[in-house]
Amino acid sequence: QVQLVESGGGLVQAGGSLRLSCAASGRTFSDYTMGWFRQAPGKEREFVARITWSTYYADSVKGRFTISRDNARNTVYLQMNSLKPEDTAVYYCVAGLGRITSIQANYYNHWGQGTQVTVSS
Numbered sequence: 001q002v003q004l005v006e007s008g009g010g011l012v013q014a015g016g017s018l019r020l021s022c023a024a025s026g027r028t029f030s031d032y033t034m035g036w037f038r039q040a041p042g043k044e045r046e047f048v049a050r051i052t053w054s055t056y057y058a059d060s061v062k063g064r065f066t067i068s069r070d071n072a073r074n075t076v077y078l079q080m081n082s083l084k085p086e087d088t089a090v091y092y093c094v095a096g097l098g099r100i101t102s103i104q105a106n107y108y109n110h111w112g113q114g115t116q117v118t119v120s121s
Contacts, residue, residue, distance in 0.1 A: 002026030002110045004093045009115030012083055016119075020078040022093030022112060033100035034069055034076040035108060038089035038117075047103040048091070049078065056103075060086075083119045090114040 008020040022034070035050035049057045049067040057065060066079040076093060094108035 002029070002032060002095050004095060004110055004112035006091065006093045006112040006115040009091060009117045011118045011120065014084055014119055014121050016083050017079070017081045018083065018117060020080065020091055020093075020115060020117075022076045022078075024074045024076070024093075024095065029074040030071045032095040032097055032110075033108070034067075035094045035096075035100075036067065036076075036078050036091055037094055037105060037108075038087075038091045039114075040089040043089075045092075045105050046089070047105070050100065050103065051076065052099045052101075056101075058103075080117070083117075085119045085121045087117060088119050089117060091117050 003025045005023045033052045036048040038048050039045045047058050051067045055067050064082045069076045092114045093112040095110040096108040100107050
């Protein structure tokens with residue numbers, strides 16, 4: 001079991017940067033695959049990135065976003081650079097037990113409350 005709380009969202013102009021943080025509480029943080037999904041108004045939930053011992057990114061964010069984790073602090077981050085208006089969404093921190101390679105949302109059974117990211121053009 002793990003609880004997740006995101007922070008760091010906000011309003012930024014296109015080309016700018018934000019860093020999202022996700023603080024986790026629960027047992028054995030290092031046993032979980034961590035990730036980020038996002039959902040824009042009227043659109044389906046979209047995979048963004050995940051991290052186990054390595055990282056994987058959606059094509060739409062690869063080269064611009066970086067996911068990282070600090071197991072000692074039970075925290076996962078999403079550094080977002082070169083932001084575009086299309087990145088506007090609610091961003092959710094997610095966790096799934098074990099090493100998860102899937103990008104399907106249902107494999108990540110723990111979700112944070114979400115944090116709004118708005119990118120203006």
